[in-house]
Amino acid sequence: MNRVLEVKELKKIYKNGRGVSDISFDIGQGEVIGLLGPNGSGKTTIMKSITGLLRVDKGEINICGINVSDDFEVAIINVGCLIETPSFIGNLSCYNNLKMVSKYYSNIEFDRIDQVLNMTGLSKYKNDKVKNFSLGMKQRLAIAMAIYQKPKLIILDEPANGLDIEGAKELRKLISMLSKEFMISFLISSHQIFEIEMLCDKILIIRDGKIIDTCIVNNVTSSNMSLEDYFMERINLN
Amino acid sequence: MNRIMIGTMNETYKIFSKKKFVILFLISLVVTALSTIMNLLTVRNLGAPLINNANLPITVLNFMSTITIPLFIIMITGDMFAGEFSDKSIVMFLVRPITRNKLYISKILAIGISIICVLLGTFAISFMASLIGSNVRECFSNLPTNLSAYISATIPMMLIAIIAAFVSQFTKSSSFTLVIMILGSILMSSMPIISSQIVPFLPTTYLNWYQNFYGKFNLLTTINELSYILAYGIIFMFGGAYLFQQKDMG
CATH class of the missing domain: 3.40.50.300 (P-loop containing nucleotide triphosphate hydrolases)
Structure with missing residues (x-):
């Protein structure tokens, strides 16, 4: 292995x-x-x-x-990670937070953002500002960010x-x-x-x-x- | 794509999405509008303007670069470093494929871009306002000098950002960075009372470097002052980057 x-x-x-x-x-x-x-x-x-x-x-x-x-x-x-509390920019939308992260991984196709939002059940909140999210939703977003780059x-x-x-x-x-x-x-x-x-x-x-x-x-x-x-x-x- | 470029794009986007940035533009708009109204009122009541409207961009720049823009720079820089460490939002970028040195440079470059935008935006507003007056021809003839003053104002403003970024490495919140920077500038401004010989060695001495670009231009003084700005910039940039590199995310 x-x-x-x-x-x-x-x-x-x-x-x-x-x-x-x-x-x-x-x-x-x-x-x-x-x-x-x-x-x-x-x-x-x-x-x-x-x-x-x-x-x-x-x-x-x-x-x-x-x-x-x-x-x-x-x-x-x-490596993808979620350590302690979820980390994000509160005044940006869920989608824009992921978009910022995505720029560091040029080899990953752009529709991956929608894929991970779907996987974590955040698709319908993608345009909502993260500062208004509940703790659970923030956790989901952090997991989406952790798995984004495969x-x-x-x-x-x-x-x-x-x-x-x-x-x-x-x-x-x-x-x-x-x-x-x-x-x-x-x-x-x-x-x-x-x-x-x-x-x-x-x-x-x-x-x-x-x-x-x-x-x-x-x-x-x-x-x-x-x-x-x-x-x-x-x-x-x- | 180059990591520094990606980092700079992200950090610039973050700054532009802050309310502070919009508020600063509104302040520059209000300052310009007030100066124009005041000028028009004095023309109507006293028969002559309070300030030559062709010099309005410089009057606005002097006001903005003395208080408003430095305050904005310190607040933004504090947010980008101490603020992000305290709310842990910086973790989002620290665990990405970008080294801390590159991230530090990206943040400073993003602050630089926002300073340029604020200055050019202020120039555009004040220039348009200056046209509401009698001597339009003089406004246009002063345009190159005024524009070069605005562009050159970026350099001392960048020095403020670099020093604020350095100070942010010791603080745990952006407001604390602001307090230290204000106290520091008060202290440095009062230094000449103790000893006038120390003045050339204080970074605050060169914050009005852009003033060399209007009035009587002296190349030697301009270069000499620029060297001091660059020297301070390099020292604080290296110091800040080193501390940022060594910082633990507790």
Whole structure:
């Protein structure tokens, strides 16, 4: 399996002494990996480091074999992401926000904007200003922006935040479809353990900025143990 | 397409979609209209205009470039850097295939384009207003000098943008950037009271550089002042870009 993401000995420590260290893992093509951990364990820090939003202190990040620090523009072209809160220009319409993003990807056909709006159920709101959107709709737009460029890796931090039950279900369907049909890899963090259980092939359990366990979801569930119990056991053990 | 060009197009579009930009145009329209009305009233009541209507574009430029345009530049620049970091909308562009240095340059270029548009727009309005008067021939004969003053005003205004972008790297909101810039300019304006020798080394000294282009033109002074502007521009541009590059999106 081709490696889409390789993280080697990643270290990022903030001024307050918190952060992550010794983070190493990789994601193969079409794989869906979940990051699980208590609040402040370092999930978002890992995601931000991969996407260049944070400067890392040490370590190497390769996306599709390209080092992010050496050639950011080429490496990041393969990544779509939604980290923490959705990011957009509020006084522009949904369509114009996507249009601005689209300019960075000349190889993508222009009707892709309508495709992603359709996929995320935003077609009828395409001309509405984003500042008037509900949290769920903003989340949908952020997902549309993350998948626009047909990336090989999609990083989603709490993707179901603000989505209603129907929206969350549609999102899960979309993630499954993209990973199975288009072999897109995912790195997902979520506090909703059932969501991770349904979506992910593999899980990285993080505590205090370190990966304390890596498990295959099917192995855990086939051992008559819920993922929640497994997670609690691992967190308390270490 | 070149990444800087794409970035500049996006950033310019963002600026043009801001209400502040429209308001600034309205202010320039109001200033010009008021000056014209005042002139017409003085002609009717006193028999002579308050200002020569052929010089109206320069009068408007002096007013706009002293207060309104610098304020607009600082607010826009603060929005584009500190503002976007505080509302996290900058993430949308930081995770795209453009390096931070190129994004920084794109933002500065976009601010430059908006400054040119504001100045040329103001010139067009004030020139048309200047025609509402007696000496139309003088208005046209002054046109090249007035236009060159407007075009050259872009350079010191760009310096304000570059300094504001640098200051924005230390602040967490656009309003804080505005406060620091105002306090900084007050401080620099009061420096001559302490020591007159420091005046040539203050960036605020060269903000009326465009005034070299009307009246008596002195090439040596113009080049000398331009060198200071460029030197300050380069220092603050590199400093700002470096800080932008190093900034963590917390």
